[in-house]
Amino acid sequence: MKKTTGTDRSITRNWRPATQAVRGGTWRSEHGETSEALFLTSGYTYDDAQTVADRFAGDAEGMTYSRLQNPTVAMLEERIALMEGAEACRAQASGMAAMTTALLCQLETGDHVVAAKAAFGSCRWLVDNLLPKFGIETTVIDSADDAAWDAAIRPNTKVFFFETPANPTLDIVDLQYVCDLAKAHGITTVVDNAFATSALQRPLEFGADVVAYSATKLMDGQGRVLAGAVCGSEQWINEVLLPFQRNTGPNIAPFNAWVVMKGLETLELRALRQSENALKLGQFLEPRVPKILHPGLPSHPRHALAMSQMSAAGPIFAFDVESRERAFAILDALQLVDISNNIGDARSLMCHPASTTHANMGEEARADMGVTEGLLRINVGLEDPQDLIEDLDQALKSAGL
Numbered sequence: 001m002k003k004t005t006g007t008d009r010s011i012t013r014n015w016r017p018a019t020q021a022v023r024g025g026t027w028r029s030e031h032g033e034t035s036e037a038l039f040l041t042s043g044y045t046y047d048d049a050q051t052v053a054d055r056f057a058g059d060a061e062g063m064t065y066s067r068l069q070n071p072t073v074a075m076l077e078e079r080i081a082l083m084e085g086a087e088a089c090r091a092q093a094s095g096m097a098a099m100t101t102a103l104l105c106q107l108e109t110g111d112h113v114v115a116a117k118a119a120f121g122s123c124r125w126l127v128d129n130l131l132p133k134f135g136i137e138t139t140v141i142d143s144a145d146d147a148a149w150d151a152a153i154r155p156n157t158k159v160f161f162f163e164t165p166a167n168p169t170l171d172i173v174d175l176q177y178v179c180d181l182a183k184a185h186g187i188t189t190v191v192d193n194a195f196a197t198s199a200l201q202r203p204l205e206f207g208a209d210v211v212a213y214s215a216t217k218l219m220d221g222q223g224r225v226l227a228g229a230v231c232g233s234e235q236w237i238n239e240v241l242l243p244f245q246r247n248t249g250p251n252i253a254p255f256n257a258w259v260v261m262k263g264l265e266t267l268e269l270r271a272l273r274q275s276e277n278a279l280k281l282g283q284f285l286e287p288r289v290p291k292i293l294h295p296g297l298p299s300h301p302r303h304a305l306a307m308s309q310m311s312a313a314g315p316i317f318a319f320d321v322e323s324r325e326r327a328f329a330i331l332d333a334l335q336l337v338d339i340s341n342n343i344g345d346a347r348s349l350m351c352h353p354a355s356t357t358h359a360n361m362g363e364e365a366r367a368d369m370g371v372t373e374g375l376l377r378i379n380v381g382l383e384d385p386q387d388l389i390e391d392l393d394q395a396l397k398s399a400g401l
């Protein structure tokens with residue numbers, strides 16, 4: 001395959017993120033297709049025995065097996081890396097495959113991990129259950145408390161692991177502070193950037209080492225496929241992540257990679273418009289509900305910080321209506337917004353985290369991270385915001401708010 005445009009990497013590297021979103025990583029076959037080709041193949045054939053021997057020896061470039069390389073997956077990986085400002089990226093089968101790979105590839109028995117307590121339920125499961133099973137110590141902290149990061153460091157601390165904004169309480173981590181602190185102690189920061197994506201926040205610019213994604217969310221953006229990605233330096237990806245990934249196989253299917261690549265073309269447009277819609281809905285809800293957690297609103301404790309490290313607050317926020325009964329009544333009254341635990345979709349979706357995404361973790365851990373019985377999380381989509389406001393208005397009224 002050859003690149004019919006953008007063959008010169010010294011030029012393409014410098015394209016801005018919006019250009020990378022539609023152009024980055026494109027390799028065209030001899031047919032010159034405009035849309036990227038989908039290579040649904042597990043294996044490859046070779047003209048002669050020496051060619052494949054050279055490839056396996058690492059002496060020649062070229063595909064050998066789709067657990068190791070696939071042209072469609074490689075296009076997605078290069079595009080994500082270019083959008084993120086990362087040297088390298090490897091796509092994964094899902095967000096959780098990405099998180100598990102990013103952590104396990106670099107940790108061993110005796111290491112210590114400091115993680116944010118506000119996190120996606122399965123991310124907390126990794127920290128609370130999986131890592132300790134292999135003799136890796138973990139400490140969970142209030143990620144919005146800068147001093148807590150400092151206080152949790154031990155001589156064997158190897159990794160800081162957090163989301164910002166966090167799922168579902170929208171806690172904001174001070175990226176510059178935490179990344180600087182990690183650097184000073186030789187700790188690797190792994191940032192789960194699923195809520196923001198590179199369209200709204202680029203953690204590497206603040207000194208993060210590794211950015212890990214659920215690409216199922218805003219990157220696909222249309223609720224179609226599970227996907228994930230891990231970005232980092234070329235050296236870290238090649239020497240730390242790749243040996244683990246190639247031999248354990250959390251790889252993304254080429255079809256799913258292709259779907260995500262199509263999603264990336266419109267990522268920035270969607271992320272900005274959905275953020276705008278989410279802000280309008282948040283402003284409508286704020287005087288109507290007992291509590292709202294929205295980094296785009298001045299009432300958020302870290303609003304100024306969020307706005308200094310993000311270009312917009314994102315499509316997701318949460319609000320508290322003080323009881324499960326009331327939360328369920330609101331969900332059940334919705335006429336437009338769907339009851340769904342997915343996020344990042346172009347459709348508006350709402351869920352009750354305590355009984356869904358965070359049901360597994362137990363009442364105590366839930367209470368500790370602020371996932372209350374009355375908490376509702378909403379992903380605001382691309383619908384007309386006035387229709388969304390009217391739907392929420394009638395749903396709140398029917399629940400007595």
Ligand SMILES: *Cc1c(COP(=O)(O)O)cnc(C)c1O
Nearest residue numbers: 094095096120167194214216227
């Ligand atoms: C959804 C999500 C994940 C897991 O991603 P999957 O693609 O569902 O495996 C991880 N982290 C965050 C913040 C998420 O929202």
